[in-house]
Amino acid sequence: MMAEIVLDKVTKRYPDGALAVSEADFTIADGEFVILVGPSGCGKSTTLNMIAGLEDISDGELRIDGQRVNEKAPKDRDIAMVFQSYALYPHMSVRENMAFPLRLAKVDDKIVRQKVEQAAATLDLTQHLDRKPGNLSGGQRQRVAMGRAIVRSPKAFLMDEPLSNLDAKLRVQMRTSLSKLQKQLGTTTVYVTHDQTEAMTLGDRVVVLRGGIVQQIGSPQFLYEQPANLFVAGFIGSPSMNFLPATLADNEVNSPIGKFALTDRIRALVEKAGASREVILGIRPEHFEDAHLLDDSAKAGGATFAATVDVLESMGSDKYAYFTVEGDQATSQELEELAADSGSADVPDSGSQVVTRLSAASDARQGESLDVWFDADKVLLFDPSNGKNLTYAG
Amino acid sequence: MTHAAVKPAPAKAAKKPKQELSEGKRAERKLGLLLCAPAALVMIAVTGWPVIYSIWLSMQRYDLRFPNQSEFVFLDNYITVLGSGYWWDAFGLTMLITVVSVILELVLGMCLALIMHRTIVGRGLVRTVSLIPYGIVTVVAAFSWRYAWDDKTGYLSDLVSAGALTDKTAAFFTVVLAEVWKTTPFMALLLMAGLALVPDDLLKAASMDGAGPWQRFTKVMVPVMKPAILVALLFRTLDAFRIFDNLFVLTPGTSSVSIQTYNNLIKGLNLGIGSTMSVLIFITVAIIAFVFIKVFGTAAPGSDPGGKR
Ligand SMILES: Nc1ncnc2c1ncn2[C@@H]1O[C@H](COP(=O)(O)OP(=O)(O)OP(=O)(O)O)[C@@H](O)[C@H]1O
Ligand SMILES: [Mg+2]
Numbered sequence: 001m002m003a004e005i006v007l008d009k010v011t012k013r014y015p016d017g018a019l020a021v022s023e024a025d026f027t028i029a030d031g032e033f034v035i036l037v038g039p040s041g042c043g044k045s046t047t048l049n050m051i052a053g054l055e056d057i058s059d060g061e062l063r064i065d066g067q068r069v070n071e072k073a074p075k076d077r078d079i080a081m082v083f084q085s086y087a088l089y090p091h092m093s094v095r096e097n098m099a100f101p102l103r104l105a106k107v108d109d110k111i112v113r114q115k116v117e118q119a120a121a122t123l124d125l126t127q128h129l130d131r132k133p134g135n136l137s138g139g140q141r142q143r144v145a146m147g148r149a150i151v152r153s154p155k156a157f158l159m160d161e162p163l164s165n166l167d168a169k170l171r172v173q174m175r176t177s178l179s180k181l182q183k184q185l186g187t188t189t190v191y192v193t194h195d196q197t198e199a200m201t202l203g204d205r206v207v208v209l210r211g212g213i214v215q216q217i218g219s220p221q222f223l224y225e226q227p228a229n230l231f232v233a234g235f236i237g238s239p240s241m242n243f244l245p246a247t248l249a250d251n252e253v254n255s256p257i258g259k260f261a262l263t264d265r266i267r268a269l270v271e272k273a274g275a276s277r278e279v280i281l282g283i284r285p286e287h288f289e290d291a292h293l294l295d296d297s298a299k300a301g302g303a304t305f306a307a308t309v310d311v312l313e314s315m316g317s318d319k320y321a322y323f324t325v326e327g328d329q330a331t332s333q334e335l336e337e338l339a340a341d342s343g344s345a346d347v348p349d350s351g352s353q354v355v356t357r358l359s360a361a362s363d364a365r366q367g368e369s370l371d372v373w374f375d376a377d378k379v380l381l382f383d384p385s386n387g388k389n390l391t392y393a394g
Numbered sequence: 395m396t397h398a399a400v401k402p403a404p405a406k407a408a409k410k411p412k413q414e415l416s417e418g419k420r421a422e423r424k425l426g427l428l429l430c431a432p433a434a435l436v437m438i439a440v441t442g443w444p445v446i447y448s449i450w451l452s453m454q455r456y457d458l459r460f461p462n463q464s465e466f467v468f469l470d471n472y473i474t475v476l477g478s479g480y481w482w483d484a485f486g487l488t489m490l491i492t493v494v495s496v497i498l499e500l501v502l503g504m505c506l507a508l509i510m511h512r513t514i515v516g517r518g519l520v521r522t523v524s525l526i527p528y529g530i531v532t533v534v535a536a537f538s539w540r541y542a543w544d545d546k547t548g549y550l551s552d553l554v555s556a557g558a559l560t561d562k563t564a565a566f567f568t569v570v571l572a573e574v575w576k577t578t579p580f581m582a583l584l585l586m587a588g589l590a591l592v593p594d595d596l597l598k599a600a601s602m603d604g605a606g607p608w609q610r611f612t613k614v615m616v617p618v619m620k621p622a623i624l625v626a627l628l629f630r631t632l633d634a635f636r637i638f639d640n641l642f643v644l645t646p647g648t649s650s651v652s653i654q655t656y657n658n659l660i661k662g663l664n665l666g667i668g669s670t671m672s673v674l675i676f677i678t679v680a681i682i683a684f685v686f687i688k689v690f691g692t693a694a695p696g697s698d699p700g701g702k703r
Contacts, residue, residue: 074602083598100603100613
């Protein structure tokens with residue numbers, strides 16, 4: 001069944017005046033798995049509820065299969081939804097829960113039975129069919145909620161943080177099976193999460209929202225490598241990107257981790273974007289390396305600085321080394337918001353912290369100084385006034 | 395050594411799970427019981443004793459007009475009452491009023507509850523206004539109904555051709571109307587508490603699953619709030635069965651079981667027969683409660699099987 005969902009400048013203004021979503025404008029292709037991600041209160045659920053028909057659309061047009069559906073009731077949109085609370089009917093058995101949409105559609109009893117059993121087999125729920133949802137574990141309930149969505153083969157699935165009530169291990173497990181299931185069914189899916197790991201691993205494309213405004217849309221890898229602005233750069237990736245204040249003069253960057261020349265590729269991009277003097281420098285942790293492990297030719301493409309290791313975390317496969325570098329912290333509204341969202345807003349810091357991911361072979365030691373090299377071609381530069389990525393290649 | 399001392403404990407606990415209360419817990423429970431005791435004693439004195447005393451009275455021939463003839467007659471009074479047409483007429487009328495008025499109250503109460511639950515503007519005002527009838531003393535309300543419908547002077551009596559309080563059928567409906575008007579708010583209040591138990595997500599899920607408003611109501615809302623509905627019905631049924639004030643004021647002469655009991659006990663001074671009737675009312679009420687709890691599975695308020703969810 002074809003199901004392309006088009007949001008054409010869709011806006012939501014709540015009766016109390018709160019602007020929850022502002023001119024969301026994107027297309028979800030048939031069979032695509034799209035993730036809506038962003039911090040709490042950014043309008044993810046509102047967007048999803050507008051697609052579902054549970055919230056009215058204040059402005060703009062929503063089209064499913066090329067047809068305007070703004071005025072259609074949820075039941076006429078042929079879309080299934082999975083809720084964070086699972087919303088299972090407590091008075092019905094698992095079987096009846098899953099059969100409910102079919103019963104409402106007055107499907108023949110024999111077919112209902114067959115479809116429910118088929119879905120139960122897919123989700124490994126067969127032995128629980130006659131139990132009540134109240135007696136199931138979290139993971140099982142989650143699967144029943146999935147089952148209720150898939151039995152009637154809807155045009156699209158909408159999921160609002162469906163895994164966030166599960167414990168960490170089960171979440172990873174369910175994430176994989178969810179991804180498999182979606183590929184197997186090939187049904188258009190819109191998935192809301194505030195967890196950037198889920199966003200990175202599940203989606204074909206990710207829509208990053210902030211304060212009701214779409215920041216960037218693209219494949220997870222693309223968002224990771226080419227964030228459009230500071231917000232996306234800081235939101236995507238774990239541990240997140242390091243941000244440092246820097247100045248740009250004569251194609252040289254002067255930053256708390258030293259002075260280095262822009263590479264030709266970056267220089268071209270920066271010139272096109274028309275950079276100011278003050279910039280924010282962004283480097284991902286994996287673009288650092290222990291300088292002792294590299295030979296001179298490898299070091300040529302970057303710069304080296306020395307700093308004391310504050311904390312060293314050995315993960316087996318790599319080591320995370322935390323440094324504090326001199327100078328002010330990079331400040332911008334976006335960074336403050338990100339910090340507030342991750343709960344690290346009021347960490348008193350003199351200087352800025354830099355997180356680096358080093359090879360496991362590094363003999364860095366906590367409390368001792370280390371020479372650290374970074375790849376100058378991987379750095380990103382942002383405009384502190386509007387957060388725009390000055391090195392965005394498009 | 396410590397191992398040896400610790401080990402038997404779990405085995406014991408497994409055998410007698412009730413005994414695993416720690417000393418602190420036991421002391422706490424004892425204190426709790428002690429603190430409850432005075433209240434419990436008073437309760438027993440004011441409720442238990444009259445019940446037992448009236449059962450005792452119901453087995454006596456005991457008429458205050460002929461005190462000399464008092465004697466223990468065992469179940470004779472019951473045979474007299476249950477064999478009397480008057481009693482069964484009153485019983486039938488009471489049942490009819492109970493069933494009709496409780497059904498009407500349920501329907502109207504549900505509507506009112508839904509309105510109150512959904513109102514956004516002036517919520518407090520709507521709730522207060524709809525609760526006014528329940529706040530009026532029943533006798534007072536009954537008199538206001540009587541003045542309204544009185545055949546000669548009532549300002550509403552012109553609305554119906556038959557005497558609203560004299561014609562048998564009309565009077566029945568007037569009484570039911572008065573009862574419904576008075577107690578629907580109570581019903582609505584209990585049902586509204588039940589409505590609050592239905593999570594919003596459940597209704598959203600139902601509309602996504604394809605349910606229209608009526609289907610959402612019948613297939614999701616009502617089943618989920620069934621415990622609250624049953625409790626409301628139970629309370630109202632028990633209450634309605636004991637109807638007295640409205641009948642007494644509006645239609646003197648007709649009799650419910652309560653009025654007949656009053657006639658025998660207070661007016662007739664026949665303690666034996668009167669007590670028999672009140673014991674019979676007591677038994678009927680107990681049966682109603684039993685049926686609700688055992689057959690319909692009403693959860694007694696306080697015991698909460700839904701809590702395990
Ligand atoms: N019914 C409502 N009335 C008024 N404002 C609302 C309503 N629901 C949500 N909002 C506002 O709209 C904005 C977006 O809310 P939404 O629920 O879509 O956030 P979200 O991205 O889903 O957040 P979370 O991750 O916390 O679920 C918030 O600022 C919120 O305060
Ligand atoms: Mg949400």
